Amino acid sequence: MIGVSCYSLFFRGAIVVRVWLLVSMCICLAGSFGVYSTFGDTSKLSEEERGRGRLVELRAEIARHDDLYYRKAAPEISDADYDALKRELHRLEELYPDLQDGLLIVDEIGDDRSGVRGEFRHFAPMLSLEKAYTEEALLSFYDRVLSQLTFEELDCLVEPKVDGMAISVLYERGEFVRAVSRGNGRVGEDVSENVLRIEGLPRRLETESPPERVELRGEVYVSFEGFRRLNEARVAAGEEPFAHPRSLAAGSLKLDDPEVVSERSLSIVFFGYGAFEPVEEAPETQSGFYGLAQSWGIPVLEELRKTRGTEALLAAVREMEERRVLYPFPMDGAVVKIDRADVQRELGLGTSAPRWAMAYKFAEKRVETRLLGIRIQVGRTGLLTPVAELEEIRLGGSSIRRASLHNGGVIERMDLRIGDVVYLERAGEVIPNVVGVNLAKRKSSSTKYVFPDLCPSCGYAAELDEGRVERYCRSSTCPAQAQRKIEHFASSRAVGIEGIGPAKIADLMDAGLVETVADLYLLEVPDLVQAGVGSEAVARKLVSEISGSRAASLWRVLFGLGIPEVGVSRSKKLAAAYGDLAAFARASALDFSPGGRAAEVGFGPVAREAVLAYLSLDENRELIGRLVELGLGARSEVMDTRSEVAGTIFVFTGALEGLSRKEAMALVEAAGAETRSAVSSACDFLVVGKEPGAKLQKARELGVEVIGLEKFRRLLGL
Ligand SMILES: [Zn+2]
DSSP states (O other): OHHHHHHHHHTTOSHHHHHHHHHHHHHHHHHHTTSOOSSSOOTTOOHHHHHHHHHHHHHHHHHHHHIIIIISSOOSSOHHHHHHHHHHHHHHHHHOGGGGSSTTOOOTTOOOOOSSSOEEEOSSOOOOOOEESSHHHHHHHHHHHHHHHTOSOOEEEEEEEEOSEEEEEEEETTEEEEEEEOTTSSEEEBOHHHHTTSTTOOSBOSOSSOOSEEEEEEEEEEOHHHHHHHHHHHHHTTOOOOSOHHHHHHHHHTOSOHHHHHTTOEEEEEEEEEEEESGGGSOSBHHHHHHHHHHTTOOBOOSOEEEESHHHHHHHHHHHHHTGGGOSSOEEEEEEEESBHHHHHHHOBOSSSBTTEEEEEOOOOEEEEEEEEEEEEEOTTSEEEEEEEEEEEEETTEEEEEEEOOSHHHHHHHTOOTTOEEEEEEETTTEEEEEEEOGGGOOTTOOOOOOOSBOTTTOOBEEEOTTSSOEEEOOTTOHHHHHHHHHHHHSTTTTOOTTOOHHHHHHHHHTTSOSSHHHHTTOOHHHHHHTTSOOHHHHHHHHHHHHHGGGSOHHHHHHHHTOTTOOHHHHHHHHHHHSSHHHHHTOOGGGGSTTSTTGGGOOOHHHHHHHHHHHHSHHHHHHHHHHHHTTTTOOOOOOOTTSTTTTOEEEEESBOTTOOHHHHHHHHHHTTOEEOSSOOTTOOEEEEOBSOOTHHHHHHHHTOEEEOHHHHHHHTTO
16 A cells, blocks of 8 residues: 555655655554564564554555645645644654654645746745644744743734635745745745636736835635635536635646636635745735735725734734634634734744744534435536435534535545445535545444446436546436536626526426427417416516526527537637627638638637537537527627626626716627526626616625726726
8 A cells, every 4th residue: 555655646746745655664663673564473472662653654644645635736635634643643743752753744834836837936925824724823922932032921813714725926126036835845846827817817007116126925725705606607618616716726726737726616815924035125014914915906805803912912813713603704713913023023933933933723513424325417418426314413504415526536535335424524615525434433334335337317328437437428318418408608707698497497397398408489478377386477577687688698508508628718628719690600621720700719620629519419419409499599790809897798887977878888798798687596796886776685695796986997998
């Protein structure tokens, strides 16, 4: 087992490999001296021998989890479990300090480098934070600082701890130079191209007198709203949803395609700095840093609390924990920093963390519940996804009965069995995740779960994919796939037909009225009433909604078709290249070669082949032909794909200063975007003027971004 792991990690050539080799060497050596043997009889070992053996084991295990977390952005265990391993290790290291002699120290910070990107040394080390799990531990940190420096009291700054991916952004003389991942804390990886795609990060600091050099330290993260939207789109596209906003943020920064990064709704926020030159100009306090960075146009943390004394400190931390669910981004604790920079410098840095800051981690939300069954869902692409049916349980303020198990590999790895008591975590407050099995509560009669090899919807053989992890139903007449395709087409990310969800689509299919999306446009009011979708009024509204969606922009129709590899941004490019759906239907390989109609879209071979393969199938060409006849995809508005807002939808409320409503709408259209009169979940922005109406409330409820006139002008490049 250990030998195999060494081998598979070997070519990544990084620190973890070193640790693994040393650990396995150490086990061999120790074994030959009879101290600890992985194969020997352990029942006769003394407590000390077991402790020493466990210590070596723990280091190897932590190194493996570090590799999964930092380098592959695919953690297998929760933060709480990981931290528990770390605590156990530290306890043992204190007991057996002789084993702590340099050679075997697992890098505290981990290492996120993949070895395929350019590497840069940080000017100032990029460290981790020491963590406190109890209020006592937090207070003892504060007391330690006071007694060490003989202060009566000191100001502390309490900040929310954003759960994302750490980033260091270097500016020299006010100009963006590069963005580097934490790496091993000394050397990180260049992720500039991807970070520059994040909205709100200036290429130039807004100041006349920038420092010679400043390394801004912060976090790239995905808001819950962005996470939810993205996962909805992925599920609709038959893809596996992301498990946690943090792994989404970390994974996105490692992508090779900045176009895809743009679609990942990444945000960035800063809360400190590394190098600052000349150092005399560095802010005198942590709170001073925030004021300075804000004046430079740098996005910084909000909701900070300045405290003095232990009571105020505890109150601030408790308040933050109580308000945890209200934050729009994942946060897993509060960070307490000594405010004064001179005191920070005096305290200095430890090997892996500064001595002037402490992260107070909130308790994880984890519960136990019973796995009642496993339901297999069939996605739009035929992907079979297992879903856990759970005994209803409250977690993080809502009741949960279902959780995605992602794929058969996950079930196998956990050896999940029906009837098991499982651990459920609410990862990032959004998606409940089954993270393990309580084996102590397993019934002896339980049997291993066997993943079905037939599609539950059509009974067709479900084949394993090349990676032998996912199973797909490849039937072209699978009813479940047909339904998912219609759901995707009608979704707000595509043509946006309001009032038609999975249940109504199922009714219409069961009644034999609808087989493909084109059939939707032939529906009449009596059909709908007969199919049981609702009253005549409901049916009338639905027919008018469906009819209205004929006017959707071409890119929305193209995206709605669900062509593999073609997401929102590629749909927009195709729409700009072809102008209408009929022209797209005639697309050929020649179009993509130099001088061709679609030469400018810049697709790689995979996306290009996916488009052509899609168009080569009779059933797809027939569907597009029908949609063209029905008048879809005919909107040939000039799409300026360079505009940041092309393809988005704006709604206005209230009076806009110095701009009539008509002028504002014309500006939106000129930028390749659309306007609507009412707020719906399909809208992207609500522009708020003086005395806004009820639309504002509605937009907030639906999570539509609310912007002022200033941001509106900026978005449109005015
Ligand atoms: Zn099927």
